[in-house]
Every structure is written in structure tokens, then in C-alpha cells.
Amino acid sequence: MLAWHWRLAGYGPPLPRDSSGTGRGLSYRDAGVDLDASEVLHGLASRLLAGRREAYTSSIELHGRELVLHVDGVGTKTLVLERLGRLRVAGWDCVVMNTNDVACDAARPVALVDYIAMPRADEHVFREILEGVREAAEATGALLLGGETAILPGLAQGVDVVCTVLALREPGWRGNRVRPGDVLVGLESNGLHANGYSLARRIALERLGGYNVVVDGLDLAEELAKPVRDYTGFLLEAWSRGLLTAAAHITGGAFTKMRRILPQGAAAVMEMPEPPRVFQVLVEAGGVEPSEAYRVWNMGVGLVVATPRDSLDELLSLAKRHGHRAHVLGRVEQAGAAEPRIILDTVYGRITY
Amino acid sequence: MLAWHWRLAGYGPPLPRDSSGTGRGLSYRDAGVDLDASEVLHGLASRLLAGRREAYTSSIELHGRELVLHVDGVGTKTLVLERLGRLRVAGWDCVVMNTNDVACDAARPVALVDYIAMPRADEHVFREILEGVREAAEATGALLLGGETAILPGLAQGVDVVCTVLALREPGWRGNRVRPGDVLVGLESNGLHANGYSLARRIALERLGGYNVVVDGLDLAEELAKPVRDYTGFLLEAWSRGLLTAAAHITGGAFTKMRRILPQGAAAVMEMPEPPRVFQVLVEAGGVEPSEAYRVWNMGVGLVVATPRDSLDELLSLAKRHGHRAHVLGRVEQAGAAEPRIILDTVYGRITY
Numbered sequence: 001m002l003a004w005h006w007r008l009a010g011y012g013p014p015l016p017r018d019s020s021g022t023g024r025g026l027s028y029r030d031a032g033v034d035l036d037a038s039e040v041l042h043g044l045a046s047r048l049l050a051g052r053r054e055a056y057t058s059s060i061e062l063h064g065r066e067l068v069l070h071v072d073g074v075g076t077k078t079l080v081l082e083r084l085g086r087l088r089v090a091g092w093d094c095v096v097m098n099t100n101d102v103a104c105d106a107a108r109p110v111a112l113v114d115y116i117a118m119p120r121a122d123e124h125v126f127r128e129i130l131e132g133v134r135e136a137a138e139a140t141g142a143l144l145l146g147g148e149t150a151i152l153p154g155l156a157q158g159v160d161v162v163c164t165v166l167a168l169r170e171p172g173w174r175g176n177r178v179r180p181g182d183v184l185v186g187l188e189s190n191g192l193h194a195n196g197y198s199l200a201r202r203i204a205l206e207r208l209g210g211y212n213v214v215v216d217g218l219d220l221a222e223e224l225a226k227p228v229r230d231y232t233g234f235l236l237e238a239w240s241r242g243l244l245t246a247a248a249h250i251t252g253g254a255f256t257k258m259r260r261i262l263p264q265g266a267a268a269v270m271e272m273p274e275p276p277r278v279f280q281v282l283v284e285a286g287g288v289e290p291s292e293a294y295r296v297w298n299m300g301v302g303l304v305v306a307t308p309r310d311s312l313d314e315l316l317s318l319a320k321r322h323g324h325r326a327h328v329l330g331r332v333e334q335a336g337a338a339e340p341r342i343i344l345d346t347v348y349g350r351i352t353y
Numbered sequence: 354m355l356a357w358h359w360r361l362a363g364y365g366p367p368l369p370r371d372s373s374g375t376g377r378g379l380s381y382r383d384a385g386v387d388l389d390a391s392e393v394l395h396g397l398a399s400r401l402l403a404g405r406r407e408a409y410t411s412s413i414e415l416h417g418r419e420l421v422l423h424v425d426g427v428g429t430k431t432l433v434l435e436r437l438g439r440l441r442v443a444g445w446d447c448v449v450m451n452t453n454d455v456a457c458d459a460a461r462p463v464a465l466v467d468y469i470a471m472p473r474a475d476e477h478v479f480r481e482i483l484e485g486v487r488e489a490a491e492a493t494g495a496l497l498l499g500g501e502t503a504i505l506p507g508l509a510q511g512v513d514v515v516c517t518v519l520a521l522r523e524p525g526w527r528g529n530r531v532r533p534g535d536v537l538v539g540l541e542s543n544g545l546h547a548n549g550y551s552l553a554r555r556i557a558l559e560r561l562g563g564y565n566v567v568v569d570g571l572d573l574a575e576e577l578a579k580p581v582r583d584y585t586g587f588l589l590e591a592w593s594r595g596l597l598t599a600a601a602h603i604t605g606g607a608f609t610k611m612r613r614i615l616p617q618g619a620a621a622v623m624e625m626p627e628p629p630r631v632f633q634v635l636v637e638a639g640g641v642e643p644s645e646a647y648r649v650w651n652m653g654v655g656l657v658v659a660t661p662r663d664s665l666d667e668l669l670s671l672a673k674r675h676g677h678r679a680h681v682l683g684r685v686e687q688a689g690a691a692e693p694r695i696i697l698d699t700v701y702g703r704i705t706y
Contacts, residue, residue, distance in 0.1 A: 041476060048486075149398070
């Protein structure tokens, strides 16, 4: 239950690597993201946090209203988008990653500010990003109150795109209250969203010959430039109609992040759909351990929500009405261990976190 | 009157350069910050902004309360601080730069989130920055609600430290209402604060032999590692006691930023104190045009406030009680031109923006 979260960083212990047909298997650490080190920082930071903590965000009460302040960035996905001339997606993503997070904790976005760091002032790049921010602000109902654009020669090698969202907790929200027996429903993602790009980039550049390649009919550039799917409206309506007991946005840390929403002694047991082709290609080409893949990438499922069994039909039809493809993945079970566990049955076999 | 502001970027037209005894004079553009290009971006961004705009910030009304959301970063000062092992100052600065800004618009900081980007997870660096954030949050009364730490191999070459502050407008604030006749008071800065470091770094590295040098008895490293002075408490008390008609935080754009607080047809006419030694050294060693210096650096004055003549004594004693050294610099005058003008009498002669 931590509001401090880590771009590109998982939470579990490092996994052993094996070799694959395409050379030594790549891990997130190989791609420059050291999970152990990130975990230490995580612990340091969380001790300093104030406010009421929920699964994704913290809030303060101000004159009877609960306000959430939340920050997230697009990370190294911008390096791919810049190369492909698609930085508008970075503007969109930086907003929607935040609004998805706050909506998981039943908070409605009301305002935002952005932060863009660039090595030099580039009008075209800036215009593209801003257009994406504008679109996403409109889609999610947040007002753009300002921003900072930092020209950072010698510090930024590429474009860094970050956003902070102010959100208002829905009145009467009873909080995360998932229980054994609740059904777990997954909503499809739109590609990698904005996580795990350090590893994806390394695989693309070192094993696949770059971003602009077609692998078995899959246009890799198109896949890597897909925008984050916006779950905000669906989540807020589902909370307000009392259909949810918890929601987990699958971002940095991927399915290990579901630990945040589970009570002690519970396990999330899910049968995962076959991952979309892009994930299969990355796993194969990178020789990535499946258990590494499912804690770095969303593997086709961008959001997991928990619902009481008798709300399932209504939830599924609500998802459909919001344009999302939803799948019943499994349920929350009572487990022996004290720490929450995540058990995934995948095409690669069973994975347990 | 723009809430979008630019780290390290001024607003006026580029100035002619001359040569000096120490080689060709350096400008901000030479240091990698192109003012023309930044101005274009500025214009693009400001068209998209929503909310009520004040001199430094924008706000929204939420259930009868006016909320300000504001973002700012430390910029390339972190490159100096990292080299000197003083990154705690970056944590402090990222908060205080924001709280000074919002307090200029009479908003009281209530919460904040930080964003730290690093090329790799470095526990020592992170701990230092976080300690500075914690100190500043405590000093300014804002609760730390969360943060994002992005490990960005290939994107970040150094550490980027950014903060977003949520602030609550003081009830009954009548807004910026400076008038001809108002007295302009300057509060001393503490070194460069966090602006103009791209130019300062270039001068230090190319003309002075690095940061760790002593120039005519001045310890350059000590000067460059000074934290931003915290004007938050002074500003909020001065506003609440009705002593101010406007306040200008001297940051990116330096004294040109005062245009934001002046009405059409007015001029700020100020006699500037002799700049502290560090500025003199940078101007001389860099061959920096004085008019460039006063729009890049604060030149010893970190805050300018306007006060009705009959509130001057009370304002000066309030500043003293808050530990600030204040100087009467001049006053607001009726001028012929439609656009607000800034007229500075400096040790280098008269400068007009």
C-alpha cells in the first residue's frame, strides 16, 4: 500500500536467468534497471510519506474534501516515440497513466500540470507533446493549469515527459475492500502502455535490428508507439455504481503490483489470456524469463479489477459500454502465506509472485 | 500574466554580444538555451491553459476554495550539486522554488509530490535529495504525498529534480493590484538560487577552471551550492496583513519577469544594489553583457515586492522578523509605453527591458 511508485521497477526478488535460442536471456537489470536498488529507494521514500494512503495514491483532507496529488512520467518510451516521430503519444500517455492510477483509488481528475525536459528547445517536439496532453486532458476531464518546460543541455539526452494530476476522491468511497471469493476481471491493454521500455528497447535494438522492423507480420514500430488505454471513465463509473472492491493498474512492476490491492493471507489466482503478439515476440527475441516478463510488461492486460460475484455481469457490460474488452481471469482466494500472493497460469506455465 | 514559465529562459529579445578582456562574451544562447525558441514554445503553451491566471500560477475553484497547482524543477543546477556532493540542496530547492512562486500569488502550500529522474538507481543520491525535500516540506508546511523516481538509462545523463505543489489561495485575496506610486522592495537572494546555471556552469568550466576554485577570495563551489532562500512564510504573512500589492519571484527570466506584475503603461524603476561577488565574477569571467546578466541571474535580489507607501515601514520590519534583508529599490511609475517596462540602474549602467 504505497503511494510512492517506481517507473520501470518491479518489487520481487531478481530472477535467475537462463539462456535461450536467441542468445543469453535478457532481464530488466541487463537493460539498466536494477530492481534490488530500486527496492531500497522505495523503502526509503515510503517512510517519509504523509497523507492517507491507498493502493496507488495518497490524499489529504481539505475542508471536508479528499484531494489526491499524483505524479507519473512516460519514461524511456519517449526515446522510441521520438525516433518514430510520435511524441504526441507521450503527451497523451503522461496524463492517462496518472488518471488511470487515481481512478483506481476512486479519485476523479480535476486539474493537471505537465513537465517536459528537453536537451534543446524544439518547437515541433513541444507542439506534438502538448497536443497529446491537450487531448488527454479533454478526454479525462482535467483542466490544464500550467506546466514547466526545462531546457537542460548536458542533463537530458532525450525528451522526458511527466505529469502531475490533482484529483478529488468520490464522496462516500468506502475504500479498497477486496475479499476472498471476489472475481478478478482483466481489461485489455493497448500494447506495452508506458512500462518496460528499457527492456523492450534493448531487445528491439540488439536482437531485432531496430524499431522499424516487421517480425512475423508484426509491425514493431506501430506496436511500440501505441498510446496507453484510458480506463478513467470506466473506473469512476464502476466505483460510483458500487461494482468494484479493488482496482489494479498494471504498470511498473506489472502483476506484482496486484499485491497492493490484496489483503494479508489472500492470493489472486488468474488464468492469463495468450499474450498479444508483441509480447510473444519480445519474450522470444529477448530470451526473457516468463516470470520476468509478467513483472515488467502488462502482457495484454492493462487493468485488473475485483468485483463481488453478483456484480460481475453488470461490470462486464459496463466495460463493454466504455469500449473495453474484458475477460474474467480468476478470483481472490484464501491462501496459507501471510503475504499476498499472485498466481498466474500463463501459456508459459504457472508463475507465482 | 502567464502560468507557464520557463526554466532558464528569458523573455526579451536576444542581445548583441560584445567581446571582453577574457575572450568573447558569453550569452545564454551560447550556453545552450535559445531564448527565441523558448519564447515560441511559451506562446504555444499559454494558449492551452485553463483556470484563473495570476502572475505565477493558475488556479481552479473547487467547492468554494481556490486551488493552485504548480510545477518547477531545479534544472542544470543539479549537475553542479552532484559534482560537489550537495544534492540535498536540490531536494530543498525543488520545493522552495515552487512555494515561493505560489506564495507570490497568495497561495499557501498544502501538499507536494516530487519527481526524480536518474540514469541509474543510486541510493546515496536519492537519500540526499529526499532529505532536502523533507526539510523543505517541513519548513513550508506542505505534506509530502508521494513521488515518482524514474530510472532512465539513455535518457537522463544526470539527476533531474522536480516538484509539484498544491496550494490553497488565502481567502479574501484581492489579487495583484500594483499601482504607480507603490514602493518596490527587494529581498536579498542566497546566491544564484536555481536559475542561470547553464550559463554559470559554462563560465566556471571554460573560463575559471571548474567549480572548485577560489577567485579573488570567493569560493565558487560554495556559492554555486547555496540553497534557494525561502520567502514563503514572509509572503503569506505580508499578503494576509494587506501589506503587498504584488510580488515577483526573480527566477527564470530574472528581472524581465517583473513585467508580469505591472499594469499596462507602468514602469518599475529601481536602483539595484551592487551585486554580490559571485555575480561580478561570473559577469567578468564570462564577458556577459549586463543586460543579459540581469535577465538570467537574480544579481543578489531574489524577490521584489510592491507595497503602498504607507505600508513600507511595517513591510520592512516584517521582512526583518522573517530573517530577510530588504532594500528599498525604487517605485512603480507611470510610463509612456503601453507595454510594462523595467528600468534598472546598476553598477554597470542603466538597463531597460
